[in-house]
Amino acid sequence: xxRNDQKRNRPQKGLIxxxxxxxxxxxKETELLLFLLEKMPNESRNTxxxxxxxxxxxxxxxxxxQFNFKLYPEDEVLVSKRRIxxxxxxxxxxxxxxDDILVINKPSGLLSIASxxxxxxxxxxxxxxxxxxxxxxxxxxxxHRLDEDTSGVLMFAKRFEVKEAYQKAWQEIVHKRGYYAxxxxxxxxxxxxxxxxxxxxxxxxxxxxxNKVKGKLSITSYEVMEEKGDYSLLDVNIDSGRKNxxxxxxxxxxxxxxxxxxxxxPSNPLGRLGLHAxxxxxxxxxxxxxxxxxxxxxxxxxxxxxGKGAKAVEKQVSKPHSYARESKAVTKxxxxxxxxxxxxxxxxxxx
Numbered sequence: 001x002x003r004n005d006q007k008r009n010r011p012q013k014g015l016i017x018x019x020x021x022x023x024x025x026x027x028k029e030t031e032l033l034l035f036l037l038e039k040m041p042n043e044s045r046n047t048x049x050x051x052x053x054x055x056x057x058x059x060x061x062x063x064x065x066q067f068n069f070k071l072y073p074e075d076e077v078l079v080s081k082r083r084i085x086x087x088x089x090x091x092x093x094x095x096x097x098x099d100d101i102l103v104i105n106k107p108s109g110l111l112s113i114a115s116x117x118x119x120x121x122x123x124x125x126x127x128x129x130x131x132x133x134x135x136x137x138x139x140x141x142x143x144h145r146l147d148e149d150t151s152g153v154l155m156f157a158k159r160f161e162v163k164e165a166y167q168k169a170w171q172e173i174v175h176k177r178g179y180y181a182x183x184x185x186x187x188x189x190x191x192x193x194x195x196x197x198x199x200x201x202x203x204x205x206x207x208x209x210x211n212k213v214k215g216k217l218s219i220t221s222y223e224v225m226e227e228k229g230d231y232s233l234l235d236v237n238i239d240s241g242r243k244n245x246x247x248x249x250x251x252x253x254x255x256x257x258x259x260x261x262x263x264x265x266p267s268n269p270l271g272r273l274g275l276h277a278x279x280x281x282x283x284x285x286x287x288x289x290x291x292x293x294x295x296x297x298x299x300x301x302x303x304x305x306x307g308k309g310a311k312a313v314e315k316q317v318s319k320p321h322s323y324a325r326e327s328k329a330v331t332k333x334x335x336x337x338x339x340x341x342x343x344x345x346x347x348x349x350x351x
Contacts, residue, residue, distance in 0.1 A: 059078075143167060184256050
């Protein structure tokens, strides 16, 4: 690991001790009590109920006590020997919320979902416990993810059917995924597009490859917003959603994202990764309306290039909106809905 590797100094408090928990993966739709009885055949029904009531069970890191809590494929259920404490969130950075989705401005240093060892400190748990304050049976589902050290726009669905609708049509409905990136050095061109094939090695590190068969095409465009000293602030847009693609493609050309302890040894003047997902624009697959979610540029980014007290330099934040003209993606989605509608009769559409 390089000198900027902050993960090796991560506090051990809150991390999962494998000897204290059992983890189960959900393969089919069911209810929590029934699932636990199946996975813990040596325990009596009363014992399993007591474990649930004592908050020793979590789904996606969030403690659950409801016996009939609905489980879906890909859920992770954890049973702990100790009580899992609930956490109330009064400061959840919500960008947008309706009956179908919830969008937040994820802080840097926060996992989107649970990892092998970190189960509690996640955006998923934050949002789960927020919605459960209104309804103990409420669910949320991950629509897409951001790297742990990347801040910005992150979307969750409130129903499994909504999550499926967004994920199945993701490549067709997403129009823009914009990022602010701070990199080392000055770019050779003020504006350019990179097209590379990316592969992943046995250590789960992504790299630029010449193999067009095994590699996955990754398209990243950028435009220089500002330069200061040995650093550049870029407005980056991705046309593909490959793992770590911005960090890898920029680093491949010698312009590492600051604080990137995974792919290089760049300086770390802000004490965090210099990457922020500022915009997600897409077509709502449920009703065909256009939606745009924006997370303002972090103050540390602005101060680095424009000084303290700098006014917003990014594009104006826009609320979700709709356009009269349909795109090709909308037409394709509507045709698919006629074949397999995602909504039940009587449900309300939201833009």
